[in-house]
Amino acid sequence: MKGFVLGGVSSNVGKTVATLATIRALDRAGRAVQPAKAGPDFIDPSHHRRVAGRPSRTLDPWLQGEDGMGRNYHRGEGDICIVEGVMGLYDGEVSSTAMVAEALDLPVVLVVDASAGMESVAATALGFREYASHAGRDVEVAGIIAQRAQGGRHERGIRDALPEGLEYFGRIAPDEALEIPDRHLGLETGEEAPLSDEALDAASEHLRVERLLDVARDPPRPEGEESTGTGSNAPTDKRIAVARDSAFRFCYPATIERLRERGEVVTFSPVAGDALPDCDAVYLPGGYPELHAEALSGSPALEELAGRAGEGLPVFGECGGLMTLSESLTTADGETYPMAGVLPAEVRMHERYQALDHVELRATRDALTASGGTALRGHEFHYSSADVGSDARFAFEMERGEGIDGEHDGLVEHQVLGTYCHFHPESGAFDAFLDGL
Structure with missing residues (x-):
């Protein structure tokens, strides 16, 4: 083309x-x-x-x-x-x-x-x-x-x-x-x-x-059509629930393509009051949860998500997903709303952006999107900050970028991971996510 x-x-x-x-x-x-x-x-x-x-x-x-x-x-x-x-x-x-x-x-x-x-x-x-x-x-x-x-x-x-x-x-x-x-x-x-x-x-x-x-010109094709990610390419029988609505807009088309290549994808809308679908894992993309904080606070899906997470359901939240998995979200006008309460963090919106950069992270432990020692590249852009609890555990050290606290990203609780970093499937993050299910 x-x-x-x-x-x-x-x-x-x-x-x-x-x-x-x-x-x-x-x-x-x-x-x-x-x-x-x-x-x-x-x-x-x-x-x-x-x-x-x-x-x-x-x-x-x-x-x-x-x-x-x-x-x-x-x-x-x-x-x-x-x-x-x-x-x-x-x-x-x-x-x-x-x-x-x-x-x-x-x-x-x-x-x-x-x-x-x-x-x-x-x-x-x-x-x-x-x-x-x-x-x-x-x-x-x-x-x-x-x-x-x-x-x-x-x-x-x-x-x-x-x-x-x-x-x-x-x-x-x-x-x-x-x-x-x-x-x-x-x-x-x-x-x-x-x-x-x-x-x-x-x-x-x-x-x-x-x-x-x-x-217009036709670019040369790269050798091989498979992902450069470190995960396998084998199809699975896993069902992944993906939040898709006005609060969770920021998802690369290639990510959904990759998930569908290797499993079954079912979408749901926390803002609309959908229940959490029957699934083997959940992906919460980034977006604008701050614009829908009241609706999310009363969402049945978030209540179910908190319960299922405590039982060991794997959940991966990127940026807006991280915010939604936290204990609370305070909007720019000072209103505070309870969120899913899975991750030990309180999130607050600011008038000025808190991070904007291409980032590189290194896993300090096995996590949903990477095995220990693996480096991943991604991108961060957010106007919120997260005040994490004293007992917070992180999956990644920052080699480039701000992450959650300037040095780390990837809050971990149960089988739940929340990052400010957005990953593309070519990083291997989503293959690792599927391989671990």
């Missing part, structure tokens, strides 16, 4: 809107688009899915390794893949848009804010193209999409100023209807604040679809 990367000159330049408009333009041209996202984001992919009609693939060299990233790319379905970048093209110490483009041998279409420039837009694009050589990076900047650009003289001035070798792929006109609301973890999700079809149709009208199709 051929593809290209939409990289930005910076954060907040309009990459997500440009990506959605490009998806819509290709869809209107009769092409089935496979969206993807560079970096560990969960929110932008929710907008991708809503417009493209299929899950967005996560591409991150730190989380997956280069081969794992290639495998995840080629598991996509469609005629063409559009990869939305993260931050500015070259930004990111261990994972950047440029690293993704280089590893997959995909060309970059640069999204440039043209609202206050014409010839300078061309100068910016040229600088980004030449910087690749300066930095010793094998990155091809093929051309630009002019974000927030008017037509007529403005568009001609941008297009005519581009030097040879930098293609003009079109523009997206300024439009207040293309603004996506944001909150503390980024933009609101595609389910909460979707862009209107009318606005996306209008945004897609000035994109040069055939030129975009011409520049």
Whole structure:
């Protein structure tokens, strides 16, 4: 499957809107688009899915390794893949848009804010193209999409100023209807604040679809199609209950795919008052439990979960899952709600984020997602902190990142593990989880 990367000159330049408009333009041209996202984001992919009609693939060299990233790319379905970048093209110490483009041998279409420039837009694009050589990076900047650009003289001035070798792929006109609301973890999700079809149709009208199709390339396939994880690949007869609702949104599509490859997945909604399904294990992904604390506090599923956990049911909670498994959750407005009470921690929300980084953890003991001594890579991004009890036990030491207390992550109680770290299945964490059941 051929593809290209939409990289930005910076954060907040309009990459997500440009990506959605490009998806819509290709869809209107009769092409089935496979969206993807560079970096560990969960929110932008929710907008991708809503417009493209299929899950967005996560591409991150730190989380997956280069081969794992290639495998995840080629598991996509469609005629063409559009990869939305993260931050500015070259930004990111261990994972950047440029690293993704280089590893997959995909060309970059640069999204440039043209609202206050014409010839300078061309100068910016040229600088980004030449910087690749300066930095010793094998990155091809093929051309630009002019974000927030008017037509007529403005568009001609941008297009005519581009030097040879930098293609003009079109523009997206300024439009207040293309603004996506944001909150503390980024933009609101595609389910909460979707862009209107009318606005996306209008945004897609000035994109040069055939030129975009011409520049796309097919990345080489990595050797072997199996996960690089340390677990086995054998199917099991285990049934895994996965929380999926407005409080538990942050789950990589590849994670559900992996769980379904090796077992049976049944979903439930704690927010809606669902009972805990009959299962052999439970996975609580991250999300927004703080927005649904009252409903979670009275959820039958959490009460059942606490009882089953005491009986030895394996439960893995990531970030929002960790928060839900704790004793209490205090929201940003100071309201405190009891949670499942399985893990010895009291969680509090803050106005400013408490951690944001790619992380590496080393297991100090056998745990649900790793055997003792195993290193795992992941990502953390949260606005909460956890005040843990004096008798708290941890499964991991932090080699990079903050974790729960700056030195450790992975609270352990019974057969329950709660981490602030989000793992991708290429890490082997979910294979280890299944292998231990």
